[in-house]
Amino acid sequence: MEIFSIIMLLFLIFSAIAVSAMKDLLGSIIVFMVYSLIMAILWQQLEAPDLAVTEAAVGAGITTVLLIVTLKSVRGLKK
Secondary structure, three states: OHHHHHHHHHHHHHHHHHHHHOOOHHHHHHHHHHHHHHHHHHHHHOOOHHHHHHHHHHHHHHHHHHHHHHHHHOOOOOO
């Protein structure tokens, strides 16, 4: 399982850099959701299921929905 954790950490670093480097706001939100899901997987690997569920629900779920709604309300998302 150690190799899996290393691969997940590399994906985590890549997604963190990609979020800050992207110019498209919707794409940046989607990559941020992927970042949160990878964090949830890593919390599960560290045997912290309570943190994994919280990260998946809040980080990937609620935060992503709120960011997309905000982006749409400020007319950043084309119809």
